[in-house]
Amino acid sequence: MSSASDYCPAYAPFLGFAGAGSAMILSAFGAAYGTAKAGVGISGIGQFRPDLMMKALIPVVMAGIIAVYGLVVAVLTANSLPPTNYSAFTGYVHLASGLATGFSGIAAGYAIGIVGDACVRGYMYQPKLFVGMVLILIFAEVLGLYGLIISLILNTKANNNCQ
Amino acid sequence: MALYGSTYAGYGFGTLVTVVIAYGILDLIVNGRWFNIAYLIETPSPYFWASMGIGLCIGLSVIGAAWGILLTGVSIVGAAVKTPRIRTKNLISIIFCEVVAIYGLIVAIVFSSKLSNAIPVSGWSREALYAGYAMFWAGLTVGMANLACGVCVGVVGSSCALADAADPQLFVKVLVIEIFGSIIGLFGLIVGLLMTGRVTPFK
Numbered sequence: 180m181s182s183a184s185d186y187c188p189a190y191a192p193f194l195g196f197a198g199a200g201s202a203m204i205l206s207a208f209g210a211a212y213g214t215a216k217a218g219v220g221i222s223g224i225g226q227f228r229p230d231l232m233m234k235a236l237i238p239v240v241m242a243g244i245i246a247v248y249g250l251v252v253a254v255l256t257a258n259s260l261p262p263t264n265y266s267a268f269t270g271y272v273h274l275a276s277g278l279a280t281g282f283s284g285i286a287a288g289y290a291i292g293i294v295g296d297a298c299v300r301g302y303m304y305q306p307k308l309f310v311g312m313v314l315i316l317i318f319a320e321v322l323g324l325y326g327l328i329i330s331l332i333l334n335t336k337a338n339n340n341c342q
Numbered sequence: 343m344a345l346y347g348s349t350y351a352g353y354g355f356g357t358l359v360t361v362v363i364a365y366g367i368l369d370l371i372v373n374g375r376w377f378n379i380a381y382l383i384e385t386p387s388p389y390f391w392a393s394m395g396i397g398l399c400i401g402l403s404v405i406g407a408a409w410g411i412l413l414t415g416v417s418i419v420g421a422a423v424k425t426p427r428i429r430t431k432n433l434i435s436i437i438f439c440e441v442v443a444i445y446g447l448i449v450a451i452v453f454s455s456k457l458s459n460a461i462p463v464s465g466w467s468r469e470a471l472y473a474g475y476a477m478f479w480a481g482l483t484v485g486m487a488n489l490a491c492g493v494c495v496g497v498v499g500s501s502c503a504l505a506d507a508a509d510p511q512l513f514v515k516v517l518v519i520e521i522f523g524s525i526i527g528l529f530g531l532i533v534g535l536l537m538t539g540r541v542t543p544f545k
Contacts, residue, residue: 196479211490222501
């Protein structure tokens with residue numbers, strides 16, 4: 180009863196759950212780093228220019244969006260993981276989609292954190308930097324979005340044909 | 343590439359790769375097969391997977407909460423030396439970190455209610471293996487997300503205490519950042535509970 184020779188082996192859900200889990204875990208690390216790093220910068224500028232603090236919250240919001248990307252992929256994957264009729268192909272596809280979002284999320288979160296921290300400190304001295312800050316943050320955010328796009332494309336390829 | 347070996351992540355990743363390759367070679371020598379994933383994943387009983395998941399869930403969540411509390415608490419008492427008025431208000435940051443541990447506790451209790459002692463007659467059923475994998479990954483997800491969340495809330499809470507000591511009206515604005523940080527743990531909780539939604543207790 181070797182499981183290795185059938186198309187819907189019993190170990191396939193392990194791979195699917197690994198995909199959902201890694202999407203959420205790695206995005207959470209990216210978002211946490213981004214929020215913490217940018218948060219330290221924002222509280223720092225608050226002592227000198229408290230009026231700029233509301234606009235300076237943008238990096239924190241964008242880091243939160245990275246966590247939402249991970250949540251979306253994890254929920255999508257976990258909802259299409261039945262106990263039976265789940266092929267190894269679908270398992271590997273879900274693993275790939277989870278890793279795609281996860282690693283992109285970590286990278287985007289790191290970028291948003293470091294850029295956000297530096298940009299809000301500059302924004303404190305020169306309020307005209309706001310537009311430049313938002314543009315750079317958008318480019319960093321879009322990296323996470325690329326991972327999400329690939330995950331969604333991969334998710335549509337799931338095929339549970341057990342014959 | 344030389345730089346990678348000199349960080350914790352580099353050492354950890356290098357060790358992982360070495361262990362995986364060593365396992366593969368040993369398996370090849372002893373059993374004559376190269377890295378059979380089915381054997382690696384299906385042989386440990388689902389109780390192993392489920393129990394590891396529950397243990398990691400509560401363990402990692404508590405590490406995250408503790409790390410956050412240590413980061414925040416030090417800053418609160420340090421800043422309160424000169425401005426004692428911040429003591430009581432900034433306990434909110436500590437409570438945000440504690441809540442992360444509570445998420446892990448809730449999920450661990452929910453999962454342990456799905457663990458029941460059932461001896462298999464002939465091999466494990468697919469549902470039982472599925473339950474084991476689900477609980478492992480859900481527990482790991484909740485634990486790791488809470489770890490990240492706890493450290494994040496701790497760092498921001500520390501900045502919150504210092505900002506509050508400088509200017510009392512900054513407290514609420516930095517608290518908004520902490521709230522953004524704590525939703526990460528909540529997302530982990532949601533995903534963990536969703537993953538085990540279709541899991542039935544072992545029969």
